[in-house]
Amino acid sequence: xxxxxxxxxxxxxxxxxxxxxxxxxxxxxxxxxxxxxxxxxxxxxxxxxxxxxxxxxxxxxxxxxxxxxxxxxxxxxxxxxxxxxxxxxxxxxxxxxxxxxxxxxxxxxxxxxxxxxxxxxxxxxxxxxxxxxxxxxxxxxxxxxxxxxxxxxxxxxxxxxxxxxxxxxxxxxxxxxxxxxxxxxxxxxxxxxxxxxxxxxxxxxxxxxxxxxxxxxxxxxxxxxxxxxxxxxxxxxxxxxxxxxxxxxxxxxxxxxxxxxxxxxxxxxxxxxxxxxxxxxxxxxxxxxxxxxxxxxxxxxxxxxxxxxxxxxxxxxxxxxxxxxxxxxxxxxxxxxxxxxxxxxxxxxxxxxxxxxxxxxxxxxxxxxxxxxxxxxxxxxxxxxxxxxxxxxxxxxxxxxxxxxxxxxxxxxxxxxxxxxxxxxxxxxxxxxxxxxxxxxxxxxxxxxxxxxxxxxxxxxxxxxxxxxxxxxxxxxxxxxxxxxxxxxxxxxxxxxxxxxxxxxxxxxxxxxxxxxxxxxxxxxxxxxxxxxxxxxx
Amino acid sequence: xxxxxxxxxxxxxxxxxxxxxxxxxxxxxxxxxxxxxxxxxxxxxxxxxxxxxxxxxxxxxxxxxxxxxxxxxxxxxxxxxxxxxxxxxxxxxxxxxxxxxxxxxxxxxxxxxxxxxxxxxxxxxxxxxxxxxxxxxxxxxxxxxxxxxxxxxxxxxxxxxxxxxxxxxxxxxxxxxxxxxxxxxxxxxxxxxxxxxxxxxxxxxxxxxxxxxxxxxxxxxxxxxxxxxxxxxxxxxxxxxxxxxxxxxxxxxxxxxxxxxxxxxxxxxxxxxxxxxxxxxxxxxxxxxxxxxxxxxxxxxxxxxxxxxxx
Numbered sequence: 001x002x003x004x005x006x007x008x009x010x011x012x013x014x015x016x017x018x019x020x021x022x023x024x025x026x027x028x029x030x031x032x033x034x035x036x037x038x039x040x041x042x043x044x045x046x047x048x049x050x051x052x053x054x055x056x057x058x059x060x061x062x063x064x065x066x067x068x069x070x071x072x073x074x075x076x077x078x079x080x081x082x083x084x085x086x087x088x089x090x091x092x093x094x095x096x097x098x099x100x101x102x103x104x105x106x107x108x109x110x111x112x113x114x115x116x117x118x119x120x121x122x123x124x125x126x127x128x129x130x131x132x133x134x135x136x137x138x139x140x141x142x143x144x145x146x147x148x149x150x151x152x153x154x155x156x157x158x159x160x161x162x163x164x165x166x167x168x169x170x171x172x173x174x175x176x177x178x179x180x181x182x183x184x185x186x187x188x189x190x191x192x193x194x195x196x197x198x199x200x201x202x203x204x205x206x207x208x209x210x211x212x213x214x215x216x217x218x219x220x221x222x223x224x225x226x227x228x229x230x231x232x233x234x235x236x237x238x239x240x241x242x243x244x245x246x247x248x249x250x251x252x253x254x255x256x257x258x259x260x261x262x263x264x265x266x267x268x269x270x271x272x273x274x275x276x277x278x279x280x281x282x283x284x285x286x287x288x289x290x291x292x293x294x295x296x297x298x299x300x301x302x303x304x305x306x307x308x309x310x311x312x313x314x315x316x317x318x319x320x321x322x323x324x325x326x327x328x329x330x331x332x333x334x335x336x337x338x339x340x341x342x343x344x345x346x347x348x349x350x351x352x353x354x355x356x357x358x359x360x361x362x363x364x365x366x367x368x369x370x371x372x373x374x375x376x377x378x379x380x381x382x383x384x385x386x387x388x389x390x391x392x393x394x395x396x397x398x399x400x401x402x403x404x405x406x407x408x409x410x411x412x413x414x415x416x417x418x419x420x421x422x423x424x425x426x427x428x429x430x431x432x433x434x435x436x437x438x439x440x441x442x443x444x445x446x447x448x449x450x451x452x453x454x455x456x457x458x459x460x461x462x463x464x465x466x467x468x469x470x471x472x473x474x475x476x477x478x479x480x481x482x483x484x485x486x487x488x489x490x491x492x493x494x495x496x497x498x499x500x501x502x503x504x505x506x507x508x509x510x511x512x513x514x515x516x517x518x519x520x521x522x523x524x525x526x527x528x529x530x531x532x533x534x535x536x537x538x
Numbered sequence: 539x540x541x542x543x544x545x546x547x548x549x550x551x552x553x554x555x556x557x558x559x560x561x562x563x564x565x566x567x568x569x570x571x572x573x574x575x576x577x578x579x580x581x582x583x584x585x586x587x588x589x590x591x592x593x594x595x596x597x598x599x600x601x602x603x604x605x606x607x608x609x610x611x612x613x614x615x616x617x618x619x620x621x622x623x624x625x626x627x628x629x630x631x632x633x634x635x636x637x638x639x640x641x642x643x644x645x646x647x648x649x650x651x652x653x654x655x656x657x658x659x660x661x662x663x664x665x666x667x668x669x670x671x672x673x674x675x676x677x678x679x680x681x682x683x684x685x686x687x688x689x690x691x692x693x694x695x696x697x698x699x700x701x702x703x704x705x706x707x708x709x710x711x712x713x714x715x716x717x718x719x720x721x722x723x724x725x726x727x728x729x730x731x732x733x734x735x736x737x738x739x740x741x742x743x744x745x746x747x748x749x750x751x752x753x754x755x756x757x758x759x760x761x762x763x764x765x766x767x768x769x770x771x772x773x774x775x776x777x778x779x780x781x782x783x784x785x786x787x788x789x790x791x792x793x794x795x796x797x798x799x800x801x802x803x804x805x806x807x808x809x810x811x812x813x814x815x816x817x818x819x820x821x822x823x824x825x826x827x828x829x830x831x832x833x834x835x836x837x838x839x840x841x842x843x844x845x846x847x848x849x
Contacts (some may be wrong), residue, residue, distance in 0.1 A: 054752075057752060061748070062743070086754075087754040087755070087756065088754060089751055089754065090751075090753060090754030091752065091753035091754035091755070092754060095752075095753075096749070096752040096753075098745060098748075098749055100745060103744070103745040103746065104746050104748070104749040105746060105749075106746040106749075106750070106764050106767075107746070107768060107843065107844060108764075108767035108768050108841075108843060109763075109767070115755060117755070117763075118753045118754065118755075120757070121753075121754070121755060122754060152847075153843040153844070153847050155843070155844050157846060157848075192646070289678040343561060529785070
């Protein structure tokens with residue numbers, strides 16, 4: 001890189017407050033970015049990626065403070081600059097694209113008003129010119145109806161489109177640097193590709209430098225020139241993208257690469273009566289059918305992965321099985337006998353047999369209850385355990401999920417990490433001694449290394465107790481790792497189902513193919529190749 | 539949806555009118571005995587009942603009262619025999635004038651104070667504004683009123699008694715009504731200001747506010763353009779509640795300043811047992827309440843793009 005240095009961060013230290021104590025969350029990071037260069041910043045949550053990204057704008061969130069080091073942007077020291085000076089830079093020369101565009105667009109204003117705000121306030125261009133410019137950028141970002149989309153409110157536009165509109169908005173003043181903070185994490189794989197390609201193109205067109213923050217290596221490999229790996233506020237290593245992918249130096253980086261190596265051994269075909277059969281289920285919210293004639297079986301000791309984009313009916317199927325949403329027609333059979341359609345009609349014994357684990361362990365656990373009560377309650381309610389027997393059972397369950405009982409039994413959920421909370425979710429489901437556990441996106445809020453731990457745990461428990469799993473996910477790597485059978489759903493219908501090996505081998509249904517080919521690969525040329533082959537095919 | 543709200547409001551008023559009518563039906567005696575008092579003889583009573591239509595069944599009398607009220611005819615006052623609409627007319631105008639006067643003072647003051655308190659939250663200004671507003675709301679109205687009389691009327695700055703007649707000019711009216719308006723302002727400002735402040739601060743942690751900060755916008759612009767529009771619904775509702783209070787809750791203040799408004803009229807009517815006037819004023823108060831809340835609902839809907847512009 002022979003080009004000028006745009007951003008130079010040295011020895012950056014940032015503290016975060018929890019209660020009354022300040023702890024260091026960024027511990028001396030150095031970072032250099034040249035003009036027009038894209039740097040990938042990766043690491044688990046809590047690694048300090050976003051905090052470093054925001055610090056590059058001279059910004060610290062409430063509850064954080066920058067305590068050491070220097071941040072030089074184009075020769076301006078952002079740590080010493082006045083608020084007014086920093087305001088002049090933000091939005092104009094350094095822009096920000098947030099993870100959730102849906103939450104980061106103001107619901108009260110039209111997209112184009114929000115686009116025009118920064119250029120007009122910073123005096124870059126007039127409102128009229130900014131509007132024309134917005135439409136031009138919407139077109140370049142390949143948004144549908146570029147002339148009209150800006151005049152809609154955020155709630156009238158889909159998530160993937162909002163993410164592109166936000167990238168366009170960040171471009172409005174033609175900044176020198178854009179911070180992308182997990183811009184595709186909240187999107188489906190198929191949408192992620194569109195947004196990723198649009199971001200890559202626009203950054204190249206305007207020769208904008210960028211810091212691309214993500215926890216997904218394969219994604220960052222498509223966009224970044226260099227990659228920097230962070231772990232708990234410290235740098236692990238930094239290298240040009242290809243070199244990093246081909247030959248990671250540090251053990252931690254290698255472990256990130258190796259995460260998806262876990263795979264469940266192939267199981268013999270299942271026989272006998274399935275634990276749960278979904279038979280021709282059609283279900284509706286109000287008058288709109290959200291499931292149409294859905295059928296599949298789940299056998300004991302087997303995992304059925306249900307995949308599809310958001311809105312495809314995966315979670316609704318789970319709601320029908322658990323009785324939360326009685327179907328319009330069709331039935332759910334348990335060991336060959338029909339279950340009453342509504343939750344109210346089911347006996348306690350029938351309820352015990354089907355348990356759920358949720359995506360957001362944070363919100364699925366009552367924050368005021370200790371683990372003893374969280375896990376003990378189903379054991380008490382379904383199995384009538386009391387006193388010493390209950391206490392022993394809770395301790396057994398904690399051992400099963402690899403949390404030391406003596407240390408954890410009286411803790412509150414707030415005192416656990418994300419992965420530990422999800423383990424509590426698993427223990428709570430196990431406490432009822434069910435035959436089927438429905439796992440609804442249980443790993444998608446977790447980092448890759450933690451994900452792997454959870455998947456291994458689920459796999460071990462399945463072997464020990466002969467559990468049947470229905471695994472709802474949009475992540476095909478997870479499917480590859482743990483599924484025995486796969487059900488692909490789209491718009492409320494099952495479009496393909498069968499054993500995993502068959503599903504991952506061609507030929508596929510076109511939609512399955514689209515899903516499979518959209519999973520990013522650890523290859524910097526993957527996106528380019530994919531877009532070329534898709535362009536050639538159409 | 540707005541039509542639905544309007545229909546509900548009308549339905550509610552109808553129910554309120556039933557309750558008012560039914561409540562006065564429960565009172566012992568009837569209008570004729572009230573009117574004639576000591577001088578009642580069985581003959582005069584019967585004649586007066588016939589004349590007032592009191593022998594009709596209750597539904598018929600309710601219907602006559604309601605249709606009369608809808609056309610502005612509330613019947614005649616029992617204490618002086620004048621048409622109630624005439625009694626109410628000027629006084630309703632006076633009360634609305636006072637309410638608007640107080641609203642014109644208090645709404646801008648509380649919005650500005652609330653916005654500034656949110657902007658400079660936890661600063662000296664924020665604390666002083668909160669403490670001041672809470673102090674004002676903590677004292678009973680009559681106390682505030684007498685304090686103001688003590689400070690501002692005893693020194694001769696403003697009159698302590700409001701004497702309004704049809705020839706009073708607007709300037710004089712504003713001058714004479716200043717103290718009652720100020721009293722009402724002090725009473726309602728705290729509620730509106732604190733709701734404005736809380737509604738805005740509640741939103742300041744939203745991702746779109748962080749986004750606005752990262753676009754390099756000034757704090758004032760962030761509050762006015764990015765937080766305030768999303769905080770409008772609760773603010774509008776609190777303002778409507780307080781405006782309704784300004785019309786219906788002014789009784790004490792009107793009495794203190796001898797202000798010729800509806801509150802005074804209601805107090806006089808209650809002490810004279812002038813049931814017809816009490817009924818009429820109660821119906822007007824209920825109408826004001828329902829209408830203002832209806833307006834608030836409609837405004838909250840209009841200011842929310844998610845309700846106005848469907849997908």
